Amino acid sequence: MKILVVGGAGYIGSHMVLMLSDQGNSVVVLDDLSSGQAEAVLGANFVHGGIENTALLDRLFAEKKFDGVMHFASFIQVGESVQQPAKYYRNNVVNTINLLDAMVRHGVRNFIFSSTAAIFGQPDYTPIDEAHPKQPINPYGHSKSMVEQVLHDYDLAYGLKSVCLRYFNAAGADPEGRIGERHNPETHLIPLLLQTAAGRREYAQVFGRDYDTPDGTCIRDYIHIVDLCAAHSLALADLARGSESAAYNLGNGNGFSVRQVIDAVREVTNKPIPVVDAPRRAGDPARLVADSTLARSKLGWSPVYADLHKIVAHAWHWEKKHTGL
Numbered sequence: 035m036k037i038l039v040v041g042g043a044g045y046i047g048s049h050m051v052l053m054l055s056d057q058g059n060s061v062v063v064l065d066d067l068s069s070g071q072a073e074a075v076l077g078a079n080f081v082h083g084g085i086e087n088t089a090l091l092d093r094l095f096a097e098k099k100f101d102g103v104m105h106f107a108s109f110i111q112v113g114e115s116v117q118q119p120a121k122y123y124r125n126n127v128v129n130t131i132n133l134l135d136a137m138v139r140h141g142v143r144n145f146i147f148s149s150t151a152a153i154f155g156q157p158d159y160t161p162i163d164e165a166h167p168k169q170p171i172n173p174y175g176h177s178k179s180m181v182e183q184v185l186h187d188y189d190l191a192y193g194l195k196s197v198c199l200r201y202f203n204a205a206g207a208d209p210e211g212r213i214g215e216r217h218n219p220e221t222h223l224i225p226l227l228l229q230t231a232a233g234r235r236e237y238a239q240v241f242g243r244d245y246d247t248p249d250g251t252c253i254r255d256y257i258h259i260v261d262l263c264a265a266h267s268l269a270l271a272d273l274a275r276g277s278e279s280a281a282y283n284l285g286n287g288n289g290f291s292v293r294q295v296i297d298a299v300r301e302v303t304n305k306p307i308p309v310v311d312a313p314r315r316a317g318d319p320a321r322l323v324a325d326s327t328l329a330r331s332k333l334g335w336s337p338v339y340a341d342l343h344k345i346v347a348h349a350w351h352w353e354k355k356h357t358g359l
């Protein structure tokens with residue numbers, strides 16, 4: 035297939051590009067490099083630019099008859115979204131609509147959207163299935179939920195078919211170590227712990243030890259980046275076969291506490307990793323775990339790297355290579 039990957043230079047996008055090109059697809063990456071890295075794009079044609087640029091989109095869609103679009107280009111920092119909602123609504127919502135309108139103009143019907151567990155807000159129950167009410171508690175979550183609504187309406191009005199994939203905690207790296215996770219600033223637990231193991235930070239922080247969980251730290255559903263990308267690939271193939279629009283929650287189904295993650299990182303790296311206690315982070319629910327039954331039954335998806343140690347080992351492999359250890 036001919037696939038446009040928007041945001042293909044970022045963490046999840048670049049792993050997706052690698053998988054698509056390994057599968058023999060023809061891939062074009064469009065990325066403005068506001069947070070991604072051009073050198074992370076392997077096996078695709080790279081176009082530097084943003085989806086706010088209508089002329090550029092029209093040119094790209096006219097040149098290549100894409101079979102589908104995958105969209106990973108969004109801002110993802112919850113705290114920043116509270117401080118600067120305009121930045122989030124403009125990029126994550128307005129610019130996405132610009133991309134969708136270009137697809138409609140050019141008759142490209144298949145769209146895979148990076149959504150998030152943040153659309154559910156504070157969970158009413160866990161594991162969280164697709165029937166859980168959407169009640170985001172910050173502009174980031176709202177921006178993603180709004181696009182899900184737009185996609186629903188664009189399907190009804192214009193026949194644009196989409197799959198929304200709600201990620202829980204994406205983690206890990208390419209098992210061969212070709213690419214990995216690199217955010218700036220880094221805010222995610224596993225890379226922060228690995229940077230501490232690699233000596234790039236003095237210590238890591240634990241945001242709250244007084245949650246209502248067995249060890250008092252927050253529980254999250256860490257899903258290997260390769261498993262996450264496999265779901266995208268299956269979702270696009272499903273749309274290409276003529277299936278209806280859908281939305282799936284993607285996680286391992288296994289929750290791990292911050293404490294358990296720290297233990298796993300210590301075991302994998304064999305480093306002591308100093309940690310200090312810090313206050314709770316605003317808006318962090320105690321427990322976020324996905325119920326991915328629907329993705330398994332409808333897409334035939336099945337995570338192969340559910341083991342936390344495997345996820346951490348692949349991320350550590352990348353971190354060592356990246357740091358030159």
Ligand code: UDP
Binds near residue numbers: 239292
């Ligand atoms: N966390 C932590 N210390 C850090 C970063 C994160 O204790 O330096 C916790 C955070 O409160 C959450 C979990 O680790 O409970 C995962 O956070 P992350 O930012 O990786 O992903 P999120 O769940 O926010 O998408």
